[in-house]
Amino acid sequence: SLVVTQKDQFKAMSRVLNTNVDGNVKVMYALTAIKGVGRRYSNLVLKKADVDLSKRAGEMTQDELERIVDIIQNPLQYKIPKWFLNRQKHRTTGEYSQLVSNAVDNSLREDLERMKKIRLHRGLRHDWHLRVRGQHTKTTGRGGRTVGVSKKK
């Protein structure tokens, strides 16, 4: 597309929400580099931020970036519907929020910890590195674990 910005203002890599966002990629897909932000969410955030979707990520101004970060972290204030978010009706706090970058990993860890602490069956399966969702494990999930019988001679 026709480059509208000046050459020196194009940022090859920006740092957004603790992640490196590639500048050469189209904005919508560049933002998906952030954990917790996928294509749908990125699309919606950019639309709410009034950013031209045909731009590349390097062409964004600082102002626009700040707006985007703000929207990502406070989705409900910018009229992003509750059902769009990845952490709905949080088990302890009851909040509706979108977890991003570190928060995603943290909350996963917390969930697993909680299950283990209560000695929930699910938690124990996670602990033992077994399948949690009721799959049959007799024949599947081998991944390099070969069971052999030695020929006794």
Added chain:
Amino acid sequence: MDARNGYELADASIPKRRTFRKFTYRGVDLEQLLDVPSEEFMQMVTCRARRKFKRGLKRKPMGLIKKLRLAKQNAPELEKPECVKTHLRNMIIVPEMIGSIVGIYNGKTFNQVEIKPDMIGHYLGEFSISYKPVRHGRPGIGATHSSRFIPLK
């Protein structure tokens, strides 16, 4: 109520034995949870639990709850109530049950589990594992295809 679980209620003057984060379920504290009527509780809980309550309001586990209440009443102060045994692994844990000791049948024995506030919304059966976790020994003859015909002297 008592603070045996270590989850402090709003105005406990008993020194905290272990400081936990104040427990909330979907934003509602322990204290309030105990007063919440069952319809409201249904809204807070996951959809599977909600469905169970909606369908089975004839309340099959009435016996269990009555026994739990009785056990709690009879318990000497600052001691755990006596164990109430049950086969009802499909009973969902409700705030009323918190603090009780339930012996959950796993097919063979009654596993004693103290119900903590964290456990709300899960099934009783999830806390009483019904199989012995597998510890594989050496694979025997006939375990693989290649070892089938060796034993024929």
